[in-house]
Structure formats: C-alpha cells, structure tokens
Amino acid sequence: MTAEASLGNKRIKVMPSGVAPVLPDEIMTEVFLRLPIRSIVRFRAVCRSWDALLSSEEFCNLHMAATESASTPPKLLFASPAANFNYSTALYSCSLSGRRDDLLFTIDDARGNFVDVSPAPCHGLSLLYDAVAPAYYICNAATRAVTRLPPFFEVSNATAGLGFDAQTRKYKVVRIFKGRHEAGSLYCEIYTLGGEDGDNWRPVSGGVPFRFCSFARSAIWYAVFRKMQPVFADGFLQWLIEPSFLPKRQGLLSYPFLSQKRPSAGSAHHLLLYQEPT
Amino acid sequence: MAAPESGDGNNGAARMVTLISSDNTRFEVEAAAASLSQTLQLTILDGGGGGGDGIPLPNVDSATLSKVLEYCIKHAPAAANGGAPNATAVDRAELERFDNEFVNIDQSVLYSLIMAAHNLEIEGLQSLVAKKVADMIKGKSPMEIRRTLGFPDPTPEEQAEMNAHMLEYGWAYE
Numbered sequence: 001m002t003a004e005a006s007l008g009n010k011r012i013k014v015m016p017s018g019v020a021p022v023l024p025d026e027i028m029t030e031v032f033l034r035l036p037i038r039s040i041v042r043f044r045a046v047c048r049s050w051d052a053l054l055s056s057e058e059f060c061n062l063h064m065a066a067t068e069s070a071s072t073p074p075k076l077l078f079a080s081p082a083a084n085f086n087y088s089t090a091l092y093s094c095s096l097s098g099r100r101d102d103l104l105f106t107i108d109d110a111r112g113n114f115v116d117v118s119p120a121p122c123h124g125l126s127l128l129y130d131a132v133a134p135a136y137y138i139c140n141a142a143t144r145a146v147t148r149l150p151p152f153f154e155v156s157n158a159t160a161g162l163g164f165d166a167q168t169r170k171y172k173v174v175r176i177f178k179g180r181h182e183a184g185s186l187y188c189e190i191y192t193l194g195g196e197d198g199d200n201w202r203p204v205s206g207g208v209p210f211r212f213c214s215f216a217r218s219a220i221w222y223a224v225f226r227k228m229q230p231v232f233a234d235g236f237l238q239w240l241i242e243p244s245f246l247p248k249r250q251g252l253l254s255y256p257f258l259s260q261k262r263p264s265a266g267s268a269h270h271l272l273l274y275q276e277p278t
Numbered sequence: 279m280a281a282p283e284s285g286d287g288n289n290g291a292a293r294m295v296t297l298i299s300s301d302n303t304r305f306e307v308e309a310a311a312a313s314l315s316q317t318l319q320l321t322i323l324d325g326g327g328g329g330g331d332g333i334p335l336p337n338v339d340s341a342t343l344s345k346v347l348e349y350c351i352k353h354a355p356a357a358a359n360g361g362a363p364n365a366t367a368v369d370r371a372e373l374e375r376f377d378n379e380f381v382n383i384d385q386s387v388l389y390s391l392i393m394a395a396h397n398l399e400i401e402g403l404q405s406l407v408a409k410k411v412a413d414m415i416k417g418k419s420p421m422e423i424r425r426t427l428g429f430p431d432p433t434p435e436e437q438a439e440m441n442a443h444m445l446e447y448g449w450a451y452e
Contacts, residue, residue, distance in 0.1 A: 023393070026396070027392055027408070031408045031411045038449075038450045039417075042451060043420065045439070046420045047424070144447075
C-alpha cells in the first residue's frame with residue numbers, strides 16, 4: 001500500500017502477476033480526472049481512501065474544469081411527466097446528436113407538466129421548481145442526486161434562481177416574491193445549501209430596497225408569465241426586466257454573489273445591483 | 279544567431295547529452311529530446327549531461343528509460359515548434375498513431391512508464407499514460423479494481439457498504 005513500493009522498479013518485478021502496484025495519489029488523480037462521471041461514482045465504492053479523494057471538493061472542481069476544457073458536447077436536460085401516471089416527474093438528459101434520451105432520475109409527487117428546470121446549470125447543479133406542490137429541488141445531473149428544499153412561504157407570484165458564491169463556496173437559492181395580502185410588499189429570502197444557518201429559508205434583512213421594488217415586480221412578472229427564469233452568469237444571478245420599466249433599454253435585475261465585484265454597465269444592458277445587506 | 283556550441287538543433291551537429299539509468303546503462307540522446315523532461319531541462323540548460331559526465335537517473339531502469347526516450351525523440355521536433363501550431367494534419371495524425379501504438383503495452387511496463395513520466399515531468403507522456411490507464415480501468419467494477427490493486431478481500435462491513443453503494447447508484451454500474 002505504500003507509495004515507495006511502486007517507485008523502485010525492482011519492487012514491481014516481485015509483485016504477483018496481475019497485481020498492479022499502488023500509484024501515488026497525485027498520479028491517480030491525473031488518471032481519475034480522465035474518467036467519465038459514471039466511473040468516478042462507481043469507484044467511490046472501491047475503498048475509503050478512494051471515496052475520500054473522489055468525493056473531495058478539490059477533486060470535484062478539478063474534474064469539472066477538466067470536463068469543461070475537454071469541450072465535451074453539450075447535453076440537453078429536460079423534465080417530463082413520468083410514464084407511470086403517478087404524479088411523478090422524470091428528468092432526462094440527451095445529447096444533441098444522439099437519438100436516445102437517458103433517464104436520469106424521477107421525482108415522486110412532482111407533476112411533470114408543472115416542473116420548471118433552471119435554464120443552465122450553475123457549477124454543476126440545477127434548480128427545479130414544482131409549481132403544484134409547490135417545492136424547489138436542487139439536483140446534480142451528473143451524480144443524479146436530488147434534494148428537496150424545505151417548505152417556504154407559499155405565494156403564486158414568486159421567482160427563484162440558483163447561484164454560487166465563489167468566496168464561501170456555497171450554493172444559494174435566492175427567491176423574490178410578492179406578499180399575499182398587501183399588494184405592495186415584496187420579499188426576498190435565501191436558502192443556503194449546506195449552510196450554517198441550517199436547513200431553512202432566511203429572509204434578507206431589510207427586505208427589498210424601495211428603489212428596486214418596481215424592477216423586482218417586473219422580474220417576478222417575467223418569470224411567472226413568460227417563464228423567463230433568472231440565469232446565473234459572471235457572479236450574478238440575473239433576472240430580465242420588462243422593457244417598459246426601462247424605456248429604450250433592456251433591463252436586468254441582478255443579485256451579486258461576490259460582494260466586491262461590480263458589473264460592467266454596457267450601453268445595451270443596464271445592470272441593476274440589488275445588494276444583500278450584511 | 280545562436281553560438282554553435284549552445285545551439286541544440288538546426289545548426290550543424292545537434293548537442294547530445296548522456297543519461298544513466300538506475301542499472302548503469304548509458305543513453306546518448308539529443309538535448310532537445312531530453313529537454314521534454316522539465317526535470318532534465320534545467321540541468322541541460324546549465325550545460326550538464328555533456329561529455330563523459332552523464333545525468334544519473336536513479337529512479338528509472340534501462341527498459342523504462344529507453345521507452346521514455348523513444349517517446350521524447352518522436353515528440354521533440356513538434357515540441358520545438360511550440361506545440362506544433364503549424365504542423366500539418368499528416369504530422370499530427372502520425373504522432374497520434376505513434377501515441378496509440380506506444381501505450382499499447384503490458385500493464386507492468388505502463389506502470390513504470392507513468393512513474394518515470396511523473397518523476398521526469400514529461401507533460402505529454404504523463405497525460406498520454408494517464409489517459410491509457412483511465413481507459414483500462416473505466417469499465418471495471420469496484421471489486422475488479424480491488425483485485426487488480428491486490429487489496430485484501432473486503433470485510434463483511436466493507437462488503438455491506440459496497441452493496442449499499444451499488445443499490446443507491448445502480449445507474450453507475452450498468
């Protein structure tokens with residue numbers, strides 16, 4: 001089991017035939033980085049040290065970067081009612097050239113026709129919204145793991161997006177919604193995946209600043225009636241805003257995930273910062 | 279422009295260096311080829327390895343070293359062109375054919391090769407061999423991997439964990 005065993009060639013020769021010497025972790029990592037995700041998941045069962053290495057955040061980041069730079073063809077992720085009529089939703093992935101769809105997993109009690117998938121995965125994870133329950137799910141299409149998020153304040157006019165905070169290395173779901181009774185009130189709450197605050201939604205202290213309320217309302221409107229979900233890009237979770245709110249301009253409401261980062265304001269895009277008060 | 283004695287390629291006789299394997303075999307090779315190794319490059323730039331001196335490589339035996347040098351000699355011209363941006367498609371196809379053929383070898387040779395590539399820091403070879411090992415193991419079951427690596431049979435507890443993993447991630451075992 002020691003690394004030294006493989007360093008001297010003489011030691012290799014006395015190994016029983018068919019038995020490979022154990023390579024140092026550093027080299028094994030190079031090998032693992034070239035494996036498809038299916039093998040990575042399977043090899044977590046080989047032994048505890050492989051499990052620790054292959055499950056580590058460091059390795060996952062390296063593998064993700066390697067897969068991206070290998071420019072593997074993109075795949076389409078889509079939700080559809082499962083064939084069993086049991087009110088469950090199936091998630092499929094298909095390659096753009098292939099003829100076959102791979103069933104990734106099914107979610108029971110989520111009704112296929114009412115499930116939205118976030119437009120693009122954020123650092124490997126996707127946000128799913130079941131409008132009937134209602135419930136949010138976070139899923140990893142690569143490892144086929146699904147987590148149902150805790151219940152939240154139910155309203156019909158709400159929008160949520162998934163972002164990744166590169167500083168704390170945490171995933172967060174940011175949800176903006178209209179209060180049920182007071183017509184004017186808007187709320188914003190955050191769920192942090194594996195966060196220190198525990199498994200719950202945390203209201204943003206101070207609520208939505210007054211000057212952003214009309215934009216937030218527009219973002220909700222777009223998301224609910226036009227099915228335009230926010231996108232996480234360039235460190236910001238960005239919602240499109242109804243153009244009539246910003247005459248002659250396209251508008252975005254964005255939620256920054258890195259406090260020191262500032263968006264570039266182009267002529268065509270007017271970026272609005274909604275900063276989380278800390 | 280370069281002085282003849284420091285030129286390592288196109289002007290006249292190429293500069294040669296000597297490498298000495300762990301079992302004391304001497305290999306004379308062009309400095310440009312040996313310089314594919316990051317580890318050797320500095321020594322060679324300092325003027326080492328020439329004449330009767332030779333660079334000792336106590337971690338690499340002669341069989342492995344001759345294999346490593348076969349790779350370096352083949353890849354040296356392309357590497358001298360800065361990763362061969364202006365290489366023809368034919369040249370690249372030829373290198374690819376060579377690479378595929380090159381790693382089509384016995385498992386034990388492959389393992390000493392990966393260690394040597396790592397010790398000598400030959401980037402292209404490291405990634406070539408790593409890719410080959412990945413291709414060899416990617417379809418194996420956890421149990422097959424354990425046997426290949428000579429791990430002891432799993433304890434009942436470990437076996438239960440392996441079974442549970444297989445139940446949970448059945449799709450990865452298909």
